Amino acid sequence: MSDAHDEHESAIKTPKQLIVAVLAGFLVPIIAIVLLVQFVSNDKKVGAGSSAQTQEAIAARISPVADQGFTFKDANGPKVLQSGESVYKTICAACHDSGAAGSPKFGDASAWGPRIAQGYDKVVANAIGGLRAMPAKGGNPDLDDVEVARAVVHMANAGGAKFKEPEVKAAAAASAEASAK
Secondary structure, eight states, X not given: OOSGGGOOOOSOOSHHHHHHHHHHHHHHHXXXXXXXXXXXXXXXXXXXXXXXXXXXXXXXXXXXXXXXXXXXXXXXXXXXXXXXXXXXXXXXXXXXXXTGGGOOOTTOHHHHHHHHHTOXXXXXXXXXXXXXXXXXXXXXXXXXXXXXXHHHHHHHHHTTOOOOOOOOOHHHHHHHHHHHX
């Protein structure tokens, strides 16, 4: 038999190469870890001489998160009725921009024509009570009937109708003015 199985050959042939390989085995991972930590933690450092201790910076850091980007409504205050366009943008546009579930697209006169022919009262009643896939008041029960009617007028007029914007009842307007005072 041959002695070929007993022969080993390695890249390390001298003691000097062994020392270099051992040091590289320790130093390369340590250097990689140090560089990785530097990369991860390299952020804008705030320290002496920066603007971190100004009154504005401190106030921004300790301000409640809930105050940022929210508009609070007084639940006890009088209800401010939205315009037809704002109701359309927030509620109705989800379906009427794309024509989802057979809804007439905004500004499409051919789709709005048969609905306009039914008359203002019928179209508003369908919007308030719901029709086929459309839920009552477009799915927002908090809307006032006048807001829904304004949205219907906005959409129908864009589709070729000449409906007049509904007016708020005198009693509701008077009570809103009285509560505002």
